Amino acid sequence: MMWTDIHDIALELSEAHPDVDPLTVNFVDLRNWVMELPDFDDDPGRCGEKILEAIQAAWIEELE
Template sequence: MGLRWTDTIDIAIELTEAHPDVDPQWVRFTDLHAWICALPDFKDDPTKSTEGLLEAIQMAWIDEAS
């Protein structure tokens, strides 16, 4: 089935593993969007993202990284 935009915690975990040296607090939404879409398990429509979803994913990633 794959990851969808609403799978914020699972995406955050995958981003933590894919980018261990990145401080997610400073990631631009354009980069975050690209990195999410590049995840092997991500299967959602790239055009369905919103600023709110990206912010939620970024916050979950910050929590995972700390």
């Protein structure tokens, strides 16, 4: 997965952290959790606030 695979990342985060409310996750933790996903393989430098916002929004949507 790459940073642009927003929906795949959100799905994996919801499975990896089922008891976490994505609204309470700060971007530092979110970035670290994404990079820890087993299928994730992208340059950490390519991640910005807009990508993290999109991942968080998709994660919230995934739970609804």
